[in-house]
Amino acid sequence: MSVTKTTKIEVPILARVEGEGALDIEIENNEIKKCELRIYEPPRYFEKFLEGREPNEIIDAVARICGICPLAYQTAAAQAMEQVFGIEISPWAKDMRLLMMLGQWIHSQYLHVHLLAAPDFLGYRSGIEMAKDYPNEVLRGVRLQHLGNDIMKLLGGRSVHPNGVKLGGFWSSPKESTVKAFIPRLEAALKDAKEVIEFVAKLPFPDTTIPFKQVSLRHPTEYPVIASGVITSDGEEFDIADWEHHFKEFHAPQSTALHSTTLDDKPILLGPLPRLNLNFDRLPKHIQDMANATGITFPSNNMFHSVVARAIEGYWAIERALEICQAYTYTDTPSAPEQYAAGSAWAAVEAPRGIQIDKFDFDAQGKATHIRISAPTSQNLPCMEADLRIALKNFGLDRPNHELQLHAEMVVRNYDPCISCSAHFLTLNVVRN
Amino acid sequence: MSAHDKLLGLSARPKIAVHKFSSCDGCQLALINDAVSLIELSSLVDVVHFAEAGPLDEFAEVDLAIIEGSVNTKHDIHRLEKIRAQAKYLLCIGACALTGGIQGLRNFTNPQQLLHWQHDIYPQETQIVIDEDLATAKAIHEYVNVDFEIPGCPVTSAQIMHAIRSILFGVEPEKNVDPVCTSCKHAGVTCVMVAKNEPCLGPVVANGCEALCPKLGRGCYGCYGSSKYANMDAMKNKLREMGLTEQQIMHKFHHINSQDAKFKGE
Numbered sequence: 062m063s064v065t066k067t068t069k070i071e072v073p074i075l076a077r078v079e080g081e082g083a084l085d086i087e088i089e090n091n092e093i094k095k096c097e098l099r100i101y102e103p104p105r106y107f108e109k110f111l112e113g114r115e116p117n118e119i120i121d122a123v124a125r126i127c128g129i130c131p132l133a134y135q136t137a138a139a140q141a142m143e144q145v146f147g148i149e150i151s152p153w154a155k156d157m158r159l160l161m162m163l164g165q166w167i168h169s170q171y172l173h174v175h176l177l178a179a180p181d182f183l184g185y186r187s188g189i190e191m192a193k194d195y196p197n198e199v200l201r202g203v204r205l206q207h208l209g210n211d212i213m214k215l216l217g218g219r220s221v222h223p224n225g226v227k228l229g230g231f232w233s234s235p236k237e238s239t240v241k242a243f244i245p246r247l248e249a250a251l252k253d254a255k256e257v258i259e260f261v262a263k264l265p266f267p268d269t270t271i272p273f274k275q276v277s278l279r280h281p282t283e284y285p286v287i288a289s290g291v292i293t294s295d296g297e298e299f300d301i302a303d304w305e306h307h308f309k310e311f312h313a314p315q316s317t318a319l320h321s322t323t324l325d326d327k328p329i330l331l332g333p334l335p336r337l338n339l340n341f342d343r344l345p346k347h348i349q350d351m352a353n354a355t356g357i358t359f360p361s362n363n364m365f366h367s368v369v370a371r372a373i374e375g376y377w378a379i380e381r382a383l384e385i386c387q388a389y390t391y392t393d394t395p396s397a398p399e400q401y402a403a404g405s406a407w408a409a410v411e412a413p414r415g416i417q418i419d420k421f422d423f424d425a426q427g428k429a430t431h432i433r434i435s436a437p438t439s440q441n442l443p444c445m446e447a448d449l450r451i452a453l454k455n456f457g458l459d460r461p462n463h464e465l466q467l468h469a470e471m472v473v474r475n476y477d478p479c480i481s482c483s484a485h486f487l488t489l490n491v492v493r494n
Numbered sequence: 495m496s497a498h499d500k501l502l503g504l505s506a507r508p509k510i511a512v513h514k515f516s517s518c519d520g521c522q523l524a525l526i527n528d529a530v531s532l533i534e535l536s537s538l539v540d541v542v543h544f545a546e547a548g549p550l551d552e553f554a555e556v557d558l559a560i561i562e563g564s565v566n567t568k569h570d571i572h573r574l575e576k577i578r579a580q581a582k583y584l585l586c587i588g589a590c591a592l593t594g595g596i597q598g599l600r601n602f603t604n605p606q607q608l609l610h611w612q613h614d615i616y617p618q619e620t621q622i623v624i625d626e627d628l629a630t631a632k633a634i635h636e637y638v639n640v641d642f643e644i645p646g647c648p649v650t651s652a653q654i655m656h657a658i659r660s661i662l663f664g665v666e667p668e669k670n671v672d673p674v675c676t677s678c679k680h681a682g683v684t685c686v687m688v689a690k691n692e693p694c695l696g697p698v699v700a701n702g703c704e705a706l707c708p709k710l711g712r713g714c715y716g717c718y719g720s721s722k723y724a725n726m727d728a729m730k731n732k733l734r735e736m737g738l739t740e741q742q743i744m745h746k747f748h749h750i751n752s753q754d755a756k757f758k759g760e
Binding site: 102103104105106107108109110114115118121122125126127128129131172176180186187188189190192199200202203206207210217218219220221222224225227232233311 | 515516517518519520521522523524526527529530532533536541547548549566567570595596597599600611612614615616618623626627631647648650703706707709710711712715717742745749750
């Protein structure tokens with residue numbers, strides 16, 4: 062008679078991720094029987110309570126979906142509205158939208174690298190604990206985080222729920238002297254950012270291969286932040302407005318989270334690693350060289366290389382922000398005139414953790430009639446579950462529970478999940494074992 | 495009991511927990527964003543639970559529980575009660591914890607409307623949402639006794655560190671009673687309502703942001719809730735004079751802090 066050996070690993074609260082999530086894994090006879098990522102963030106109904114609201118109120122409101130990537134929601138919403146209303150924003154405003162988004166990337170990528178991900182690779186429970194042995198690395202991360210925050214403050218007054226973006230551009234234009242003061246800081250940050258790449262390249266990466274279709278935005282000339290093109294690892298290229306012809310969103314019964322997959326139910330992967338894999342050619346040559354010098358070959362299908370992708374993107378973001386600041390001139394027309402028209406539009410931006418997609422419908426008075434907001438984390442959820450199955454098997458299912466648990470958490474943290482985002486309107490399995 | 499006596503129960507090396515309810519995470523970020531202060535703080539106190547930063551011990555007995563977010567689900571009522579029972583003092587941070595926050599806008603729906611919202615957003619597994627959702631998203635003090643509150647959407651690192659420092663010294667965190675206008679006057683910011691005819695809630699909104707929006711040339715939209723001596727009728731009249739419709743005025747009041755008694759119209 063064979064003996065069935067069942068191991069249950071329950072992680073009631075996932076640490077060092079944004080928001081409230083849990084993980085259940087059940088192993089029977091050395092096979093994963095169940096692997097569920099549960100999200101118990103309560104729904105907040107943004108899409109419903111914003112119906113009937115005016116554009117600028119919506120821009121202020123959607124920031125509140127996520128404290129970590131508020132600007133992604135504000136920027137995508139503004140871009141969608143401007144398309145519906147036929148408002149052409151100035152090259153100045155385009156530069157400033159990108160500059161602010163770069164500030165958010167810089168903040169979020171370095172927060173994740175130093176405080177959320179690095180402790181996993183180096184064997185600490187938290188960034189606070191890690192700071193005792195790695196004070197310089199943690200302080201370097203904090204410096205870079207603050208730089209990103211200060212760039213967002215430059216136009217938005219504050220980094221969490223910034224107040225700068227409006228329909229047609231910005232509420233105000235910063236003085237030239239204020240913007241130019243960032244130049245020496247950004248130059249100094251490039252040195253830090255180079256060290257971060259070298260630091261993360263030396264981390265011990267577990268061996269794993271992800272088989273998922275990778276998806277990213279595609280910009281006509283540069284690395285994608287705000288763009289309307291989509292590219293996939295299967296060679297497809299299409300406009301964001303055609304998203305629903307390629308992918309679907311559905312309400313998965315086991316986790317009740319809204320998931321995204323291909324039309325034939327395959328998980329799709331978004332975020333820094335697919336972005337770098339699919340847009341390596343869009344990086345300047347010297348940054349490609351720096352990436353190659355890490356010893357990792359891109360495209361890489363080892364999901365643990367995401368931390369390296371973040372560091373490379375961080376370097377690019379600082380350099381791009383520096384260019385914008387060097388070329389900056391003051392304007393007394395930070396915004397195009399507002400006008401309204403009935404219609405519907407899609408828009409997308411690359412949030413640090415993946416594509417944030419919006420579809421807005423407006424009436425002729427400029428009031429929202431229908432809103433759809435897709436968070437990057439909810440789209441990555443099926444991947445996270447599938448990746449866990451692969452990564453844990455590679456790691457060895459016969460390992461002790463606490464090792465399996467740590468490894469599973471590390472796999473999830475790789476995605477830098479933003480659970481408040483993914484659950485601002487969806488989810489929840491509140492059954493807690 | 496005076497505020498000073500109230501804090502006599504604090505341990506010499508206090509244990510602190512940070513909890514998240516329904517929110518965007520932005521107020522906790524005020525702690526994480528300033529990692530240098532957080533590291534310094536962790537030399538003065540034991541941070542026993544702070545999921546986003548790492549430490550996990552959800553229902554540990556603590557001196558101070560810091561709460562972000564509102565209560566929107568049945569499950570969270572029980573969780574909050576357990577946390578309250580284990581904490582000597584409760585500090586609520588941010589609009590969601592103080593007034594229910596932006597998601598408090600659901601409180602204006604009737605049961606049919608909320609059901610419609612639930613079906614619209616969760617077309618397939620609606621019943622799970624219905625079973626767990628409360629009809630309201632409410633402030634923490636609606637369910638348990640709260641000792642201290644810091645307003646803001648979001649709170650700033652300076653505000654929260656100042657409040658924790660005060661509590662560690664046995665002093666109740668100070669309350670800001672002034673409106674946003676005070677900061678504009680101190681900083682010499684030209685009034686956006688007078689100079690640009692830009693609607694601004696500054697006269698009735700609590701200060702704390704140091705007039706962040708007027709400094710950007712736009713009107714205040716109420717992140718810190720109503721100010722202590724706010725005259726809401728005068729504010730409404732001014733907005734009417736500026737040409738705003740009754741619906742536009744209502745939308746301005748019913749936004750970040752819609753359940754704040756003065757904005758709600760109580």
